Amino acid sequence: MMFSSQHRRKRNKGFTLIEVLVSLFMFLTIMTAVSQIFVSAFSGYRYTKTVQLDVEAAQFALNTLAKELRTSSVVSAAGNQSFVKFYDHSQGVCFLYRVSGGNLQVARQTATGVSDCRSKSLPAFTAIATDITAGRFLVVPSDAAATPLLVGKVTISLEIAQDAAHRARIQSSVSLVDYGESGFIQI
Numbered sequence: 001m002m003f004s005s006q007h008r009r010k011r012n013k014g015f016t017l018i019e020v021l022v023s024l025f026m027f028l029t030i031m032t033a034v035s036q037i038f039v040s041a042f043s044g045y046r047y048t049k050t051v052q053l054d055v056e057a058a059q060f061a062l063n064t065l066a067k068e069l070r071t072s073s074v075v076s077a078a079g080n081q082s083f084v085k086f087y088d089h090s091q092g093v094c095f096l097y098r099v100s101g102g103n104l105q106v107a108r109q110t111a112t113g114v115s116d117c118r119s120k121s122l123p124a125f126t127a128i129a130t131d132i133t134a135g136r137f138l139v140v141p142s143d144a145a146a147t148p149l150l151v152g153k154v155t156i157s158l159e160i161a162q163d164a165a166h167r168a169r170i171q172s173s174v175s176l177v178d179y180g181e182s183g184f185i186q187i
Contacts, residue, residue, distance in 0.1 A: 047162065047166075050162060051160075051162050051166055051168065054129075054130065054131045054160050054162070054168075055160050055168050055170065057128075057129045057130065058104065058129040058132060058158050058160050058170055059170060060129075061104050061128045061129040062156060062158060062170060062172050063172075064128075065097055065106075065156060065172075066156070066172050066174045068086075068088050068091075068095060069084075069086060069088075069154050069174040069176065070174055070175070070176070070177050071088055071089050071090040071091075071177060071178075072086040072087055072088040072089060072095075072176065072178060073086060073087050073089065073114050073141075073142070073152075073176065073178040074086045074139050074141045074142075074152060074154065074176065075087055075094070075114060075117050075118050076137075076139060077139070078139050078140060078141050079138070079139060080136055080137075080138050081136065081137050081139065082098055082099050082100070082135060082136065082137070083096060083097060083098035083099075083137065084096070084097050084098075084137040084139055084154060084156075085097075085117070085122075086117070086154075087111055087113065087114045087116075087117035089178065092110055092111065092112070093108050093109070093110055093111065094108065094109050094110070094111035094116070094117035094120050094122065095107070095108050096108075096122045096125075097137070098125070099132055099134065099135030099136075099158070100125070102130065102131060102132055102133065103127035103128075103129065103130050103132055104127070104128055104129040104132050104135060104158065105125035105126060105127050105128065106125065106126055106128055107122035107123055107124065107125045107126070108122065109122050109123060129158075129160075131160050131161060131162060132158055132159065132160060133159050133160070133161045133167070134157075134158070134159040135156070135157065135158045135159065136156075136157045137154060137155070137156055137157075138154065138155040138156075138157075139152075139154050140152055140153050140154070141176075142176050142178055151175055151176065152175070152176035152178065153173055153174060153175045153176060154173070154174050154176070155171065155172070155173040155174075156171065156172050156173075156174070157169065157170075157171040158170050158171070
């Protein structure tokens with residue numbers, strides 16, 4: 001009898017081939033699921049980082065545009081347009097911003113005044129923000145003849161998108177400080 005109980009103990013010490021295969025299959029299944037979750041999370045992070053960089057670039061461009069507009073007189077016609085042309089009194093530069101081909105673009109050239117800026121055709125455009133799917137400039141020029149006096153403003157609206165599902169919109173409104181040029185004050 002002793003011989004058979006010792007013999008059984010030796011047989012029960014290891015794992016069978018089926019037990020090893022089942023445990024290996026379970027381990028591989030769990031590792032595959034974990035690696036898929038990791039790949040998905042990392043891919044989402046990269047995509048979000050790209051969108052964030054596009055939004056930051058558009059915000060920087062929008063802030064630069066707003067700063068330039070504050071000390072400017074609008075040259076382009078009033079209304080809702082895909083471009084805005086203005087003369088910046090502080091820099092003596094004529095600017096034309098537009099949304100075209102998925103980019104926010106700018107062209108600039110020195111000018112002597114508002115009338116000179118109106119007549120200038122500006123050189124080539126430079127893209128300053130990408131992945132812009134839509135953009136509008138709502139222009140209300142200053143008007144000293146209006147009652148009450150009308151201080152001009154420009155509202156800039158940009159839509160940034162990597163694809164149809166992920167869109168971000170940013171907007172800024174800027175009051176013009178072209179009082180002397182518009183006739184509000186005598187200079």
